[in-house]
Amino acid sequence: MHHFEYRDGVLHAEDIPLDRLAGEIGTPFYCYSAATLRRHYSVFADAFKGQDTLVAFSVKSLSNVAVLSLLAKLGAGADVVSGGELFRALRAGIPGEKIVFSGVGKTRAEMADALKAGICQFNVESEAELIALDEVARSMNVRAPVALRVNPDVAAGSHDKISTGRKTDKFGISWSIAADVYARAATMEGIDVSGVDVHIGSQITDLAPFGSAFSKVAALVSTLRDQGHDIRRLDLGGGLGVPYHHQDATPPPPHPLDYAKVIHETASHLDLQLIFEPGRMIAGNAGILVARVTYLKENEGRHFAILDCGMNDLIRPALYDAWHDIIPVTEPAEGVGTSLIDIVGPVCESTDRFARNRDMPPLKPGDLVAFLTAGAYGAVQGNEYNTRPLAPELLVDGDRHAIIRRRPTYDEMIAREDVPDWV
Ligand code: LLP
Numbered sequence: 001m002h003h004f005e006y007r008d009g010v011l012h013a014e015d016i017p018l019d020r021l022a023g024e025i026g027t028p029f030y031c032y033s034a035a036t037l038r039r040h041y042s043v044f045a046d047a048f049k050g051q052d053t054l055v056a057f058s059v060k061s062l063s064n065v066a067v068l069s070l071l072a073k074l075g076a077g078a079d080v081v082s083g084g085e086l087f088r089a090l091r092a093g094i095p096g097e098k099i100v101f102s103g104v105g106k107t108r109a110e111m112a113d114a115l116k117a118g119i120c121q122f123n124v125e126s127e128a129e130l131i132a133l134d135e136v137a138r139s140m141n142v143r144a145p146v147a148l149r150v151n152p153d154v155a156a157g158s159h160d161k162i163s164t165g166r167k168t169d170k171f172g173i174s175w176s177i178a179a180d181v182y183a184r185a186a187t188m189e190g191i192d193v194s195g196v197d198v199h200i201g202s203q204i205t206d207l208a209p210f211g212s213a214f215s216k217v218a219a220l221v222s223t224l225r226d227q228g229h230d231i232r233r234l235d236l237g238g239g240l241g242v243p244y245h246h247q248d249a250t251p252p253p254p255h256p257l258d259y260a261k262v263i264h265e266t267a268s269h270l271d272l273q274l275i276f277e278p279g280r281m282i283a284g285n286a287g288i289l290v291a292r293v294t295y296l297k298e299n300e301g302r303h304f305a306i307l308d309c310g311m312n313d314l315i316r317p318a319l320y321d322a323w324h325d326i327i328p329v330t331e332p333a334e335g336v337g338t339s340l341i342d343i344v345g346p347v348c349e350s351t352d353r354f355a356r357n358r359d360m361p362p363l364k365p366g367d368l369v370a371f372l373t374a375g376a377y378g379a380v381q382g383n384e385y386n387t388r389p390l391a392p393e394l395l396v397d398g399d400r401h402a403i404i405r406r407r408p409t410y411d412e413m414i415a416r417e418d419v420p421d422w423v
Contacts, residue, residue, distance in 0.1 A: 002033060002036045002285040002286060002372075003033040003035045003036045004033065004036075004288055004370070004372065006331040009330060009331045010329060010330060010331065011327065011328075011329045011330075011331070011370055013031045013033055013288070013394075013396040013401075014033055014034075014035055014396045014397065014398055014399070015396075015398050015399040016396050016399060016401055018031065018290055018329050018368065018370065019329055019330070019368060021290070021394060021396075021401065022290055022292070022329070022368050025392055025394060025403060025407075026407070027290055027291050027292040027308050027309070027368065028289060028290060028291040028292075028307075028308055028309035028313050028391045029289070029290055029391050029392045029393070029394055029407075030287055030288070030289050030290075030374065030375075030378060030379045030391055030392070030393040030394065031287065031288050031289075031290060031393075031394045031395075031396060032062075032064075032067060032283075032286050032287045032375055032393065032394065032395050032396065032404075033286050033287070033396055033397075034070060034395055034396065034397035034398075035397065035398070036285060036286035036375075037067065037070055037071065037282060037283070037286045038070070038074060040281060040282040040283075040285070040286060041055070041057075041071055041074050041076060041282050042074065043256050044256045044276070044278055044281060044282060045074075045075070045076075047256040047257050047259065047260035048260055048263075048274065048276075051268070051274060052272075052273045052274065053273065053274045053275070053276065054077045054098060054100075054120065054273060054274075054275045054276070055075075055076055055077060055276050055278065056076070056077035056078050056079040056098065056099065056100050056120075056275055056276065056277050057071050057076045057077070057078055057079065057277075057278065057279065057282060057283075058079045058238045058277045058278060058279030058280075059078050059079060059080050059081070059085040059088060059089055059279075060079075060081055060085065060279060060377075060380060061279025061280055061282075061283045061284075061375075061376040061377055061380065062279070062283035062286075062287065062375055062376055062377075062378075062379065062380060063085060063088055063380050064379070064393050064395075064404050064405055065088055065091055065092050065404075066393075066395055066402070066404035067283070067395070067404070068088060068089060068091075068092030068094065069092040069093055070395075071092075071094075071282070072092050072093045072094045073093075076094070076098070077094060077098030077099060077100070077120070077275075078092075078094045078098065078099045078100075079099075079100050079102055079238070079277035079279075080099060080100070080101055080102070081101070081102050081103035082103065082110065083107075083109065083110040083113050083114075086099065086101065086110070086113055086114055086117065086119075087113075090117055096114075096117035096118035096119050096120070097118060097119070097120050098120060099114070099117065099119040099120055100119065100120055100121045100122075100123060100235060100275060100277065101114050101119055101121070101122050101123065102123040102125075102149070102197075102199070102277070103123075103125070104125045104126070104129075104170055104171060105129075106122070106129060106132075106133075108132055108135075108136050111132065111133050111136045111137075111144070112136055112140065115136065115137060115140055115142055115144060116140075119145075120145065120233075120275075121145050121146065121147050121194070121195055121197075121233060121235065121275070122144055122145065122146050122147070123147050123148075123149045123197040123235060124146050124147070124148050124149065124173075124185075125148075125149045125171060125172055125173065126173060127173070127181055127184065130146070130148075130181065130184070130185055130188070130191065131188075133146065133190065133191065134188040134189070134190040134191050135190065136190070137190030137191065138189055138190035142190070143189075143190055143191065143192040144190055144191055144192065145192045145194050145195070146185060146191050146192060146193055146194065146195070147194065147195030147196055147197040147233060147235055148173050148178060148181055148182060148185065148193075148195075148196065148197065149171065149172040149173065149197040149198065149199065149235075150172050150173050150175060150178045150196060150197070150198055150217060150220065151166075151167055151169065151171060151172030151173060151174055151175060152172075152175060152198055152200065152212070152213040152216045152217060153166060153167040153175055154166070154200050154209050154212045154213040154216070155209065156200045156201030156202075156204045156209045156239065157204065157205075157206050157208075157209055159203065159320050159321075159322075161319065161320050164199060164200060164201045164202075171199070172198070172199075175216075178220065179220075179223065179224065179227065182224055182227070182229055183227070186228075186229060193229050193230070193231075194230065194231065194232050194233055195231060195232065195233035195234060195235060195275075196217050196220055196221050196224070196231060196233075196234050196235070197234075197235035197237065197275075198213055198214070198216075198217045198235070198236060198237055199235075199236075199237025199238060199239060199277065200213045200237065200239060201239050202238065202239050202241075202279075202280060203239070203241040203242070203280060204239045204240060204241050204253075205241035205253040205254070206254075207254050207258060207259065207262050210236075210239070210259065210262050210263075211262050211265075211266060214236060214262060214263060214266040214267055215266045217234065217236075217267075218234075218266050218267045218269075218270060221234060221267075221270050221272070222270070231272060232272050232273060233272055233273045233274075233275055234267060234270065234272050234273070234274055234275070235274075235275035235276075235277065236263065236267070236274065236275070236276055236277075237276070237277050238276065238277040238278045238279050238280070238281070239278075240253065240254070240256065240259050240278060240280070240281045241253035241254075241280070241281075242280050242281055242284040242285055242373065242376075243285070243373070244284075244322070244323050244324065244325070244372075244373045245323065245325065246325050246372060246373075247325055247327075256281065279376055279377075280376040280377070282376075283375040283376040284373050284375050284376040285372070285373050285375065286375040287373075287374050287375020287376070287378060287379075288370045288371060288372055288373075288374050288375070289309060289313060289314050289370070289371040289374040289378055289391065290329065290368060290369070290370050290371075291307040291308050291309035291313075291368070291369055291370075291371070292307065292308050292366065292367065292368050292369075293305050293306070293307055293308075293363050293364065293365050293366060293367045293368075293369065294306050294307060294308050294346065294365060295365055296363065296364065296365060302342065303339070303340070303341045303342065304341065304342045304343075304344055305341055305342070305343050305344070305360070305363050306344055306345070306346060307343065307344070307345055307346070307354070307369065308346065309345055309371075309391065310345030310346050310347035310352050310385075310386070310388060311345055311347050311349065311351060311352040311385075312345075312347060312382060312383050312384065312385040312386060312388050313345070313378075313382050313388070313390075313391045314354070314371060314374060314378055314381075314382070315381045315382070315383075316377060316378070316381070317353065317354045317355070318349075318351040318352060318353070319381075323355075324354065324355075324371040324372060324373055324374060325371070325372040325373065326343055326354065326355060326358065326360070326369050326370070326371055326372075327369065327370055327372065328360075328361060328363065328367060328368070328369055328370075329367070329368035329369065329370055330367065330368070332361035332362075336361050336362065337361075337362070338359045338360055338361050339359070339360065339362070340357045340358065340359055340360075341357075341358060341360050341363070342355065342356050342357065342358070343355040343358055343360070343369075346386075346388075347385060347386050347388070348386065354371070379391065379393055379405075384413060387410075387413065389407050389408050389409075389410070389413060390405070390407070390408060391407070392405055392406050392407040393405040
């Protein structure tokens with residue numbers, strides 16, 4: 001469900017035609033729909049109504065401060081993985097007590113910042129990290145609220161590069177030593193052992209791996225309580241998949257209500273606060289990337305449309321062979337034929353290809369196209385390779401819109417670089 005649809009033959013973001021926005025801001029640009037963000041957040045949060053839950057939006061999926069502020073107003077917390085994301089979440093008005101800090105490599109400086117902010121929970125991923133956090137907390141005369149992220153050894157069934165819960169992945173503490181690390185943590189003065197955390201991967205479209213992982217951690221909570229630990233929070237991570245295929249019969253991923261049912265069956269008897277870290281489920285279909293066709297060309301019978309956005313703007317196809325629907329902003333006339341074409345960017349890399357042999361209606365230079373489901377892991381993974389400016393971000397809400405990150409000038413792009421006088 002999203003609010004990007006054709007009206008009068010032109011793709012709109014809510015009530016605004018995208019060709020108008022393209023004329024105003026230039027291409028490429030990301031465009032987010034506030035109504036879609038709000039809707040996805042409430043569908044997810046409402047699935048757990050009546051239970052003690054914290055929905056900590058995974059900032060890494062879409063970190064623009066305007067988007068975080070919008071979600072903060074709905075009551076969202078934040079799942080952060082760096083000092084920078086913590087800074088953004090706080091700047092957006094998300095209170096410390098609704099922030100969880102994940103990630104395998106938190107530095108001592110980041111830990112200190114998070115302790116100052118009074119965050120809800122550190123999701124600790126190794127004994128070494130636990131020792132460091134204990135030291136930092138004691139030096140500040142505070143206790144750090146901690147959940148250990150355990151590795152349940154469950155294959156999430158999603159793309160290899162975004163699967164995190166197998167025992168040889170770098171994430172989490174091995175299942176076999178988890179109870180021992182909890183026992184060790186309980187002896188540390190700077191550590192308040194209060195939770196268990198698990199996250200098995202992203203773009204998961206089958207509920208079974210969630211079921212296996214959540215039953216394992218629920219059993220672990222009971223064991224830990226039997227061993228005397230006061231476990232008050234269970235963080236079940238993110239990972240719920242979203243539909244990327246809007247034009248064919250690919251079955252949609254599970255609805256949050258079905259996901260909630262799995263949790264009800266596996267964890268609701270434990271009587272603790274449940275924390276979720278959804279990213280893609282909220283942001284994915286709330287954003288698109290709009291670009292313009294620069295040229296068409298043919299090489300030995302192979303047809304290419306070259307766009308003005310590249311892998312630096314949307315790296316998912318190059319990194320994970322990810323599929324994004326690509327549709328023209330001007331609705332194709334009914335009955336118009338399609339043909340197979342490669343859709344590529346201008347970057348000097350063969351992987352700068354968004355689609356191979358994609359069945360597309362006719363395109364010509366100057367036409368606008370939109371990449372759907374680009375809200376999550378789109379702009380945030382953008383970079384300035386080939387010294388291409390980061391694509392701006394726009395937020396639409398009904399018939400109003402705002403530029404929430406502008407396109408940098410070339411001067412701004414090189415402003416942080418210095419030429420020493422001995423060069
Ligand atoms: N919590 C933790 C600890 C995570 O590592 C992640 C995502 C999430 C929550 C949010 O997962 P989500 O609900 O969005 O699936 N760049 C890749 C995705 C990497 C996901 C990394 N971790 C992509 O473009 O598909």
